[in-house]
Amino acid sequence: MKQVKKIRLASVAAIVSILFVLAGCGSTQNSSKENSDNSQKVSVQHELGKTKVPKNPKKVVVLELSFVDALQGLGMKPVGIADDNKKDMIEKLVGGKINYTSVGTRQQPNLEVISSLQPDLIIADVQRHKAIYKELNKIAPTIELKSRESTYEENIDSFKTIAKAVGKEKKAEQRLNEHEETISKLKNELKEESGQTVLPAVVRDTSFQAHTSSSYDGEFLEKLGLKNAVQDKEAYAEMNLEQLSDINPDILILANNEGKLVTDEWKTNPLWENLKAVKNDKVFVVDRDLWTRFRGVISAEAIGKDTVKLLNNKQQ
Amino acid sequence: MTNLVQKQKMNKYIVLLASVCLLIIGMILHVAVGSSAVSFTEVMKAIFAPDDSKQTTIVQTLRLPRAVLAALIGASLAAAGALMQAITRNSLASPQVFGVNAGASLAIVIAFILFPDLTSQSTVYIAFLGAALGGITVYLFASGGKITHVKLALAGMAVHLFLSSLTQGVIVLNEQATDVLYWLVGSINGKDWTHVKILLPWSFLGLLLAFGSSRSISILVLGENMATGLGEKVKWIRFFAGILVIMLAGASVAVAGPIGFVGLIVPHIARKLVGGDYQRILPFSALLGAILLVYADILSRFIAYPFESPVGIVTALIGAPFFLYLARKGRNIKQ
Amino acid sequence: MKRKHPYQMLSILLLCLIITIVISLGIGAVYISPGEIFQQIIGSSPGSSFILTNYRIPRTLIAIVVGAALAVAGAILQGILKNPLASPDVIGVTKGAGLFAVFILIVCPTASMLLLPLSAFLGAAAIAVILMVFSYSQGAKPHTLALVGVALGAICQAGIQYFMIKFPDDVNTTLLWLTGSLWGRGWSELWMLIPCVVLVPVIIIFASKLDILNLGDEIAVGLGERTTYVRYTLLSMAVILTGLSVAVVGSIGFIGLIAPHIGRRLVGSRSKFLLPVSAAVGALFLLIADSLGRGVMPPVEIPAGIVTAVIGAPYFLYLLRREQKK
Numbered sequence: 001m002k003q004v005k006k007i008r009l010a011s012v013a014a015i016v017s018i019l020f021v022l023a024g025c026g027s028t029q030n031s032s033k034e035n036s037d038n039s040q041k042v043s044v045q046h047e048l049g050k051t052k053v054p055k056n057p058k059k060v061v062v063l064e065l066s067f068v069d070a071l072q073g074l075g076m077k078p079v080g081i082a083d084d085n086k087k088d089m090i091e092k093l094v095g096g097k098i099n100y101t102s103v104g105t106r107q108q109p110n111l112e113v114i115s116s117l118q119p120d121l122i123i124a125d126v127q128r129h130k131a132i133y134k135e136l137n138k139i140a141p142t143i144e145l146k147s148r149e150s151t152y153e154e155n156i157d158s159f160k161t162i163a164k165a166v167g168k169e170k171k172a173e174q175r176l177n178e179h180e181e182t183i184s185k186l187k188n189e190l191k192e193e194s195g196q197t198v199l200p201a202v203v204r205d206t207s208f209q210a211h212t213s214s215s216y217d218g219e220f221l222e223k224l225g226l227k228n229a230v231q232d233k234e235a236y237a238e239m240n241l242e243q244l245s246d247i248n249p250d251i252l253i254l255a256n257n258e259g260k261l262v263t264d265e266w267k268t269n270p271l272w273e274n275l276k277a278v279k280n281d282k283v284f285v286v287d288r289d290l291w292t293r294f295r296g297v298i299s300a301e302a303i304g305k306d307t308v309k310l311l312n313n314k315q316q
Numbered sequence: 317m318t319n320l321v322q323k324q325k326m327n328k329y330i331v332l333l334a335s336v337c338l339l340i341i342g343m344i345l346h347v348a349v350g351s352s353a354v355s356f357t358e359v360m361k362a363i364f365a366p367d368d369s370k371q372t373t374i375v376q377t378l379r380l381p382r383a384v385l386a387a388l389i390g391a392s393l394a395a396a397g398a399l400m401q402a403i404t405r406n407s408l409a410s411p412q413v414f415g416v417n418a419g420a421s422l423a424i425v426i427a428f429i430l431f432p433d434l435t436s437q438s439t440v441y442i443a444f445l446g447a448a449l450g451g452i453t454v455y456l457f458a459s460g461g462k463i464t465h466v467k468l469a470l471a472g473m474a475v476h477l478f479l480s481s482l483t484q485g486v487i488v489l490n491e492q493a494t495d496v497l498y499w500l501v502g503s504i505n506g507k508d509w510t511h512v513k514i515l516l517p518w519s520f521l522g523l524l525l526a527f528g529s530s531r532s533i534s535i536l537v538l539g540e541n542m543a544t545g546l547g548e549k550v551k552w553i554r555f556f557a558g559i560l561v562i563m564l565a566g567a568s569v570a571v572a573g574p575i576g577f578v579g580l581i582v583p584h585i586a587r588k589l590v591g592g593d594y595q596r597i598l599p600f601s602a603l604l605g606a607i608l609l610v611y612a613d614i615l616s617r618f619i620a621y622p623f624e625s626p627v628g629i630v631t632a633l634i635g636a637p638f639f640l641y642l643a644r645k646g647r648n649i650k651q
Numbered sequence: 652m653k654r655k656h657p658y659q660m661l662s663i664l665l666l667c668l669i670i671t672i673v674i675s676l677g678i679g680a681v682y683i684s685p686g687e688i689f690q691q692i693i694g695s696s697p698g699s700s701f702i703l704t705n706y707r708i709p710r711t712l713i714a715i716v717v718g719a720a721l722a723v724a725g726a727i728l729q730g731i732l733k734n735p736l737a738s739p740d741v742i743g744v745t746k747g748a749g750l751f752a753v754f755i756l757i758v759c760p761t762a763s764m765l766l767l768p769l770s771a772f773l774g775a776a777a778i779a780v781i782l783m784v785f786s787y788s789q790g791a792k793p794h795t796l797a798l799v800g801v802a803l804g805a806i807c808q809a810g811i812q813y814f815m816i817k818f819p820d821d822v823n824t825t826l827l828w829l830t831g832s833l834w835g836r837g838w839s840e841l842w843m844l845i846p847c848v849v850l851v852p853v854i855i856i857f858a859s860k861l862d863i864l865n866l867g868d869e870i871a872v873g874l875g876e877r878t879t880y881v882r883y884t885l886l887s888m889a890v891i892l893t894g895l896s897v898a899v900v901g902s903i904g905f906i907g908l909i910a911p912h913i914g915r916r917l918v919g920s921r922s923k924f925l926l927p928v929s930a931a932v933g934a935l936f937l938l939i940a941d942s943l944g945r946g947v948m949p950p951v952e953i954p955a956g957i958v959t960a961v962i963g964a965p966y967f968l969y970l971l972r973r974e975q976k977k
Contacts, residue, residue, distance in 0.1 A: 085951055103950055104680075107827060108834045110950035112702050113680040128824070132835045138705060149820070206499060206506065236820070240506050240624060242374055262506065269377050269508070274370070408798075457736070469801040470736040474908065477740055478960070478967055481904050484830055485957035497822060501812050625816050632809035639805050643798035644785060 044165045046143040047126040048133055053141045056167045057120030061140075063109050064125040064147040068093055069296025070159045073175050074168045080117045082109040092287075093294050115139045121165060147295065149235065152219040155295055179297050186304040187225050193311050194225035199249035199277075202292055205260040208244065210237045217291055220300050224307065226251070245271045251311070252277040255288040284310045328596070331589050335603050339387065342610040346383040347375055349614055381509045386613045386627070387606035388512070389504070389572055392519045392564040394605020395526050397579025398586070398598055399557045399564075402536045404455075406468050408642060410580035411447075411565035413472040417574035418479040419450015420566050421500060425483050436514055436570075443570035447562045450479065469643070502575030502628025504613055511571050518567035522560050527599050533557060534594035575628045577635025578605055584642070657924035660917050664931040668715070671935060675714075675942040676707045680949035683707075709837045713844065714941045714955075715934040717896045718906055720847040722933025723854055724889040724896075725907025726914065726926055730861040731882050731889075732793045738907035739893040742797070743804030745904070747778030748897040750807040753825050757818045768843060768898035775894030778803055783883055796886075831903030831956025833941050840899045847895050851930060854888050858922035861885060865920075903956045905963030906933050936962075 041052040061080035062068055071078055072094050080103045083090050091097055101117055104110035106128060114122065119140045126144040129136065136142040143165055145158040156176070163172030187194075200217045201210040211218045213228040215235040222228055229249035230237055239247075252275070254263065266272045277283050290302055347359050362375035393411060400409040411417050423446025427434055434442075457471035483500065498505075526533075532553045568575070586601040612630040619625040677683045681702055688703065721739065728737040739745050751774025755766055781803060786795040811829070815822050860881050863870075872878060893907070914929035937955065940962060944953040 105951055107823065108832070108952055108954075110680050110952060111835065112706055113950045115701055115705075116681050134839075135705075135835060135837060206503075238624065238819075240378070242378055245370070245374075265506075265508065265510070270373050271370070271377065274373075467734070467736075469798050470732075470734055470741055473741045473801045473804065474736045474738075474967075477904060478964060481830075481956070481960040482964060484826065485954075485960055487826065497812075497815060497819075497826075501816065619813075620817055629809070629813050629816055632805075632812060636802070636806040636809040640799065640802035643802040644795070 042165065042167065044143050044161060046145055046161060048130065048144045051137070051141050051143050053143065053165045054120050057165070059117065059119045060121045060123065060166065061103060061114050061117060061119040062123045063103070063129055064106055064123075065089075065093060065293055066147045066150070066155060066158065066295040066299075067123045067145075067162065069294055069298050070162045071166070073159065073297045074163055074166060074171055076166060076168075079119060080114060082106045089289055089293075092289060093299070111135055111139070123162060123165070150216065150295065151214060151235075152216055152223070152300065155216065155300075156297070159297055175297060179301065182301050183223060183304065186301075186308055187223070189308045190224055190226065190311060193251075196226060196250040197229040198226040198251040198253060199229040199244075199247065200253040200255065200291065202255045202257065202288065203261050203263050204257040206262055208239055208241075208262055210239050210244075211235065211292075212237055216295050217303060220303060221307065224304055226307075241266050241269060241271055245275060248276050250276055250280070250282060252283040253291070253307075253310075254283065254285050255291045256285055257288065282311075286310075328590055332600075332603075335600075335607060339603065339607050339610065342607055342614070343383045343387060346386065346610050346614050347379040349617060377508060381512050382504055382507055382613070383610065385504050385507050385512050385515065385572070386610045388515055388519045389568045389575065390578060390605040390607070390609025391523060391602035392515075392568045392605070393575060393578040394582035394586075394601040394608070395523055395598060396561045396564040396568075397605075398583040398594070398601040399526060399533065399561050400579065401583050402533050402594060403554050403557050403561075404468065405537055407584065408468055408472075408580070408639075410577070411451075411561065412476075412574065412576040412579060413454075413468065415450035415454040415472055415475040415479065416447045416561065416565045417450070417569055417576060418476045418483075419453070420444075420447040420569035421574045422446055422479045422483050423449070424570065425486055425500075429486060436510065440514060440518070440567055440570040444562055444566040447566035447569065450475065451558070451562065498626050499573040501626040501632070502573040503624075503626030504572050505624040505626065507572065515567050515571045518563050522564040522567070523602055526557075526560050526564075527602075529553075529556065530595040530598045533598065537592075537594065573626070573628065575609070575631055577631045577639070578608060580642075581635055581638050582608060657918040657921075657928070661924075661928055661931065664928065664935065668931060668935055668938075671938050671942075672711055672715075675711050675938055676703065678942045678946040679707065680945075705837060709841050710833050710941065711938065713833060713836050713841055713899065714938040716841070716844045716847055717900055717903070718910075718934040718937030719851060719930035720844070720892040720896045720933075721903070721906040721937075722910035722914070722929040723851055723926055724892040725933075726911035726922075726929045727854065727861065727885050727889040728907070729911050730865060730922065731885055732797045733865065734793070734797060735912065736908070737797060738905075739889065740902070740904045740907060741804070742800035743782070743802075743807060744775045744778050744800075744890055744893050745897055745902045746804040746807035746811070748772065748775040748894055749829050749902050750774055750810045751777070752828065752897075752901075753811050753814050756825050756828065757814050757821050768840075771898040772894040774807075775890055775897060778807070779886060779890040783886065787879075796882075827954065828901045830954050831901035831959075832944075832952070832954035833900055834952055834954065836899060843899055844895055847892055850888060850892060854885075855923070855926045857885070857888075858926050861922045862920075901956065903937070903959055905959045905967075906936055909963055909966055910936055 040055055042055055043050050044053050059079045060071065060076065062071065062078045063082040068078060068081055068090065077098055078100060080101045081090060082103050082105060084105045085102060087102070090100070101113065103113045103117075106125070109129070109132075111132070114136070122136050122140050122142040124133070124136060124142055124144045125147040127146070127148045129144060133142060133144055143161065145161060146154045147158065150158065159176070160169075160172060163169050198221055199210055200215075200221065201208055203209075210230055211228075212230040212232040212235060213219065213222060214233055218228045218230075218235070229247050256263075263272075272278060286306060290299060290306070344356070344359060348356060358372075359375060362372040363380070396416075397410040400411065400414060401407055403409070404414075420443040423442050424439055427439070427442045454468075454471050454475045457467075457475065480500075487497070535550065536553055536557070565579070582605045583597060583601050586597050586604050589604075590596045590600050609627065609631070612634070613627045616625045616627040616630045619629065673685050673688060676688050677685060679702070683703060725738040728739060728742060729735055731737075732742075748771040752767055752771040755770040759766070782796060782800055785799045815825055864878060864881060896903075910933035911925065911929045913932045914925050917932075918924040918928050936959070940958040941955040944955050944958045947953060
């Protein structure tokens with residue numbers, strides 16, 4: 001009995017000591033960054049404060065799609081992207097295959113993979129990744145910007161901040177000027193439709209989620225001269241068929257989910273037939289990734305071109 | 317003595333009349349209230365003298381089926397609850413506590429993941445399967461000796477947790493969270509005549525059979541010794557009642573998701589109002605259940621006005637404290 | 652099978668634990684061999700040390716502590732309530748923690764990150780207090796505690812659903828937190844668990860009281876135990892363990908339910924042996940669950956709460972068959 005007791009005590013002691021040793025290793029581990037001289041760094045203001053970012057970072061890891069768009073616009077390719085394991089979605093976003101490492105889902109990016117890439121800069125979404133800001137900073141200088149719930153204007157601001165962080169402010173200015181030109185051109189092409197009401201919405205199997213004037217796509221469409229049918233402070237509004245027929249937009253833009261759609265059921269209802277958009281054949285189905293997930297300077301222009309194509313085709 | 321009995325009978329008739337009136341008023345209100353108010357006269361016109369106006373269309377195609385559905389589901393769930401309380405001789409029994417709801421919803425969620433193009437008809441059968449499995453699981457857990465309140469509550473909660481964590485896991489991994497969440501809480505929003513058509517045969521059949529056999533059902537609550545004396549027959553009655561529960565609850569879950577607490581609360585209120593005879597409790601529970609759900613659905617429209625909320629939230633917010641009240645009374649509840 | 656002596660059992664479990672720790676430290680998006688781990692402990696080889704010290708080691712330690720804490724809490728509750736299906740999840744404590752946490756997550760999303768674990772702990776404590784108040788009038792009888800606990804849990808669940816419906820934008824984040832996961836938990840979270848580490852040995856010592864309680868209230872009183880007081884003390888300890896665990900990792904289920912059962916099968920019901928063995932089993936369970944979640948399809952991580960549910964489910968059904976046979 002005593003023998004067994006000794007073995008037991010010994011193993012407990014062994015475990016406890018291992019744990020202490022490991023704990024000791026942990027607490028003496030300093031952050032891997034050295035204090036290089038500050039002239040090589042740029043101070044960037046972001047949603048969670050100020051971070052000193054090394055000048056002209058080469059290896060950037062981004063944790064949201066709008067940042068991929070932004071870097072693309074500045075002529076850079078990130079070395080790591082949080083892509084929800086959907087490589088083809090990224091291909092669609094940048095318009096071709098690129099070489100990068102997937103760091104997992106946007107919701108829970110894999111910290112180990114990110115650290116193994118040894119990036120110079122990490123760009124994260126302040127809504128999703130606030131909790132791991134400290135952890136990310138231990139790996140590399142991190143800036144957190146609005147992406148997921150950003151409006152069009154906020155997105156443009158983020159673009160400018162990212163440009164400052166990667167040292168391409170001139171290019172950003174240039175790109176934004178091109179952007180303004182593209183927008184006015186698109187607005188022009190939509191002159192005939194100007195003033196009509198539009199309602200973009202995401203359709204799933206049991207819900208119809210309208211995007212109001214405060215949403216990303218809603219705000220952008222207003223820039224193109226199309227008024228949003230729902231003027232609201234909240235970006236999204238769930239609605240049923242009754243409410244939709246009350247609002248009765250001139251143009252309906254539907255971003256459909258995979259699988260069953262609630263609109264399939266609605267189509268059998270006479271209220272649907274009586275919608276202005278349905279009568280005038282102005283109901284359009286668009287790509288959900290582009291319209292609601294990507295966001296960014298390039299994506300906005302793509303949305304604009306999409307809109308022009310859809311609406312002008314109807315004119316003929 | 318006869319005066320007292322007569323008076324009691326009068327009371328019961330009054331209660332019955334009051335309830336029917338309440339139901340009719342409720343349904344009219346239900347049709348009238350919504351994101352755009354429809355006045356009383358317009359409602360009457362739409363039902364009795366329909367024309368092509370937009371209001372009529374709204375009432376006929378959207379509001380009316382939803383009101384009918386609320387009443388049907390309320391009645392079915394309440395009856396199912398009353399049946400369960402008879403089968404298990406336990407006042408805490410209900411399709412929800414017994415994992416019937418959770419089993420049905422898990423089955424449906426899995427089915428949708430595996431077969432996204434499932435027709436609504438087949439959903440009902442899958443719900444039946446899940447409901448049966450859920451109910452049996454809890455029953456097995458809670459039996460083994462008398463089914464005490466505690467055993468039932470814990471067993472039900474444990475199975476419910478088990479099923480719902482699996483469902484939650486499925487949701488989290490699929491990023492369809494909001495939609496599935498609304499459905500999991502139980503909602504009648506956006507349902508129309510197609511859903512009524514799916515539910516009606518099962519509800520109707522189930523309720524009819526339940527009322528018809530209420531005499532036999534009352535045998536179940538006679539108490540352990542008498543029941544044993546009647547042996548085989550009791551086993552068959554239990555089995556039959558179980559099938560009815562699965563039919564009523566399963567179909568309701570298939571159409572509107574697992575709406576909770578109706579089956580738990582209503583039989584108790586019914587018992588307080590009309591006494592312990594199951595021949596009265598069953599139909600009366602159905603009536604009360606219809607009323608409860610119709611009014612709960614009206615209330616649910618005001619939680620996030622002008623947007624819809626699932627009715628399950630209202631029943632949960634009313635029902636959970638009631639559950640607490642029942643729990644505290646514990647053993648003191650007479651069957 | 653001849654039952655091994657409890658001390659032997661414990662030693663075997665501890666050995667398994669050590670082996671699992673080593674393997675677990677190696678699993679992840681980047682594989683680290685045991686050799687490298689050993690080198691790191693000695694102090695050389697900086698290669699993979701960043702990942703090891705910043706992520707793997709604290710995470711492993713958290714898994715062990717939380718697993719043990721939840722298991723012990725479950726064992727206590729099953730003892731107090733005299734029901735094998737009792738556990739912190741079933742009794743509403745976890746749900747209470749969840750409710751408060753969800754409230755903070757949704758209503759004050761810009762609050763400091765420390766507020767979240769604090770509110771979770773407060774939630775668990777609040778439920779416990781309400782539970783005790785409601786059952787005091789009946790002398791804290793086991794069946795009252797159980798029933799009221801389940802009912803309180805149902806109320807909290809309704810509250811959680813209400814918040815999620817009213818504020819649908821944050822549903823995904825909330826749901827993820829509620830499912831329970833060790834993602835992103837590091838050294839700062841580990842420090843929050845220190846009271847657990849201190850409490851577990853205290854409980855094991857106090858455990859003999861649990862056995863006396865189970866003899867029946869009359870005998871216990873006869874032996875000089877103040878039954879209500881003892882029950883409440885043990886309950887509070889279980890709540891602290893649960894509250895801290897939920898505060899750190901969210902609501903991970905099944906450990907409190909299953910680990911004590913396994914423990915009982917291994918060494919019987921004497922608390923002196925049951926509690927330490929349950930703790931070891933719980934630690935092992937959560938560690939394995941987290942490692943699987945990390946290693947199955949990197950870089951995507953499956954939250955540990957889902958893995959425990961998936962592993963727990965078949966075992967739950969197996970339990971069912973055994974209960975039926977009795």
